[in-house]
Amino acid sequence: MYDAPEILVKVAFYGGSFNPPHVAHVMAASYALSVGWAEKVLVVPVFEHAFAKRLESFEHRFAMVELCMGWLPGVTVSRVEADLPKPSRTLATLEHLKEVNPAQVFSLLMGADQLPEFEKWHGASRLKELAPQQILGRVGVVGPEAPEPVLPGISSTRVRELLRIRHEPAARTELELSLPERVLAYIDEHQLYQNG
Numbered sequence: 001m002y003d004a005p006e007i008l009v010k011v012a013f014y015g016g017s018f019n020p021p022h023v024a025h026v027m028a029a030s031y032a033l034s035v036g037w038a039e040k041v042l043v044v045p046v047f048e049h050a051f052a053k054r055l056e057s058f059e060h061r062f063a064m065v066e067l068c069m070g071w072l073p074g075v076t077v078s079r080v081e082a083d084l085p086k087p088s089r090t091l092a093t094l095e096h097l098k099e100v101n102p103a104q105v106f107s108l109l110m111g112a113d114q115l116p117e118f119e120k121w122h123g124a125s126r127l128k129e130l131a132p133q134q135i136l137g138r139v140g141v142v143g144p145e146a147p148e149p150v151l152p153g154i155s156s157t158r159v160r161e162l163l164r165i166r167h168e169p170a171a172r173t174e175l176e177l178s179l180p181e182r183v184l185a186y187i188d189e190h191q192l193y194q195n196g
Contacts, residue, residue, distance in 0.1 A: 010104075
């Protein structure tokens with residue numbers, strides 16, 4: 001009798017503020033799965049941003065991410081950072097996940113817009129060893145390491161700007177093309193991002 005070899009599972013860790021989540025986030029998760037970068041995508045909304053960025057509450061952002069991506073086959077939305085030390089740090093979260101899921105092989109799914117800031121992340125070099133980067137190019141993001149765009153130029157910053165002027169017809173139209181319908185309905189229902 002012998003022990004069967006452990007079956008490893010490729011998991012793309014997709015963390016972020018998701019403030020709010022938008023259609024490019026959906027496309028990123030779908031892309032990673034469809035091209036075989038991962039067998040599963042673990043979407044992890046940050047609980048408390050390490051750079052002290054102002055965010056809507058974790059509960060609202062988690063609910064929106066569930067509405068945005070939780071329905072996709074192969075995608076799981078995780079509350080893990082709610083239970084870890086604050087502020088949230090990607091390295092600590094990944095070390096925790098690797099400890100509790102030793103059969104999972106992680107990569108770090110991120111948009112090219114995050115590259116200029118990456119070296120400021122806590123333990124950036126260790127993070128690259130633990131979870132090699134899978135970089136998604138985005139329209140409007142250029143740089144020596146930025147790949148060709150596969151994602152539209154939608155950003156949470158732009159979405160928040162549009163939400164401030166949502167009463168204008170042109171803004172409303174752009175919003176409806178940038179946010180999943182259920183996320184926009186949630187934002188309207190809870191009157192989020194009223195003051196930017």
